[in-house]
Amino acid sequence: MVIVYSTLLMAVLGLAFGTFLAYSAKKFEVKEDPRVEMIKQILPGANCGACGYAGCEAYAKAVVAGKATFDMCIPGRPSGVSEKIREIMEKNAPN
Structure with missing residues (x-):
């Protein structure tokens, strides 16, 4: 059961950090001519x-x-x- 909980926790953390990084990339995008x-x-x-x-x-x-x-x-x-x-x-x- 510990393996299942660990896997779920890592999946949720990965999704949360991925979403945060995607948002940050759009928010702080550098516009170039x-x-x-x-x-x-x-x-x-x-x-x-x-x-x-x-x-x-x-x-x-x-x-x-x-x-x-x-x-x-x-x-x-x-x-x-x-x-x-x-x-x-x-x-x-x-x-």
């Missing part, structure tokens, strides 16, 4: 730091925040990354 992900996808992904930022994600966040220009990605210049970033920023401007 979708343009950051779009810009990260077109960057070369070298994380070289040539733009002056810690990596491609930091550069993408700086561009969306207006702290960096579109043409700072040196490895992406031959493939036209700056023009693609400009298009993303113009097409998806927040209202």
